[in-house]
Amino acid sequence: MTTPYDDVEYLVRSENRIAVLEALADDHHSRSKLQSLTDASRVTVGRILEEMEQREWVTHEGWEYEATPLGKLLATDVRQLIDTAATAQNLRDVVSHALYDATDIDLRWLESAQIVRPGDRGDIIAMINRVGTLYEGATNQLQTVGGFFEYRTLDIVRRKVVDEGIPYTSVYTQEAIESALSRSDARSHIAEILGTGNEIYVYEDEIPFILSIIDGTIVMGATDDQGGPGPMIESDEETVLNWAKATHERYKREAVPLDPDTLESW
Template sequence: MESALEDIEFLALSANRVEVLDALAETPHTRRELQERIGASQPTLGRILRDFEERNWVEQTGREYAATPTGRLVAEGFSDLREIVETEQRLRDVANWLPTEVMTFDLRRLRDATITAPTQTRPNAPVQRVLGLLRDGAGVKIVSHAFNEQSMGVIRRRVADGTQTFEGVFSAGAIDAIADDSALRERLRELVDLPGAELRIVDDDVPVALTITDDVVHLFLRDDDGLLQAAVDTDDDTVSSWAHDVHDRYWNEARPLNADDLAD
């Protein structure tokens, strides 16, 4: 009997085999239907189907072939493995900076996420990505250990125009950093005073830099030295639900930030 690894290798080494098994796991097909769907030649399909029948992965009824229960199990498991590896490949360069200690969702939810990294020609690309989302968002929520000047400026203008609402929760350190700069402190005071904007402070550390703009969740990823390495954003429903839960939890634990708190 072949080992499990040998069967995995047998399947993985041929895209045609994978496609045939996936097709037959979905619904029965004739050989002609398989040829039209996959594009493989009839001799190739014949060899694949014979190999599958030897492994009891498919069975023939009349002119149609269909996956057996164990064939469907293999197809589903291989599909899961492929999805996991595709996700790992996509996240490989940023995985070390993901806030996995607070991420309660399956990482496969980030398989189709947009990843924005700095480049030599666009060193500020991650920030520009979130600024674009902020300019288009009607409702913005943030939980973060930092509040950069550019984001604050976009939010302040949009809220003042009445085109955006804002609920921000920041660590005390983030607010202190702004308050230490007189110009930034004044801009933050103006934002706090605007109808449609509400800011709160938490004394504990905030392990994420998370922005929710309408249906999009955006994460700034920083290294251990606090340097911005990348940004990840997605409109996945599960990630969105997680992000709103994180915001709600910090929001409920935080205290309001008032303009008086930013007095000179």
């Protein structure tokens, strides 16, 4: 008698077996149709069908095959297992990075997230340009919480907020604010943003990541141990967006507004 482990091993050791079972879980098919759907040979498809019929995962009537309720159950769960394994592979360096340690985000929420990795200078520039593109396309709201400013996108934020009237709320560490205000261009941009009535908050403790909410998309990143950029996560999943909004609000509650009348004293 086979064990559950035997059945799992049988199924996952062959992509063709999984493809056949998933195809039959979706609809009934002939052997020739399964060959075209899976790119498997006639002999391979025939052997798989016979083996799955023995396990009562598949049944047939005439030339048409379909998955049994047991087969459909397995097809759904094995696909979830494969998707989870793919997510684990994709997020391996994210989990090992400080970005994940600094958040309470559920990894399952990131299954469809886009991960951009700074493999070389071109990738770093692409990451910055991507954030800039998202800012340029913003039409509803901009929110940020983070431990550092990205000066190359600050002018875009200023234009969106000052010229187009898009609401903006940000929370930055005191160190990040001090660093920004030491630059005349950044100081000017910040003063203009505050002059519109939008708010920038100062958080006294460390924020080991930067998180931006741009309309319905979140972008999150962090620096590595040497101060260089780490992986950047981009997602428009509702669960991730709700988490990001709650995170922003939590840091905002623990921060104090930056007073535009005191900028000169920084």
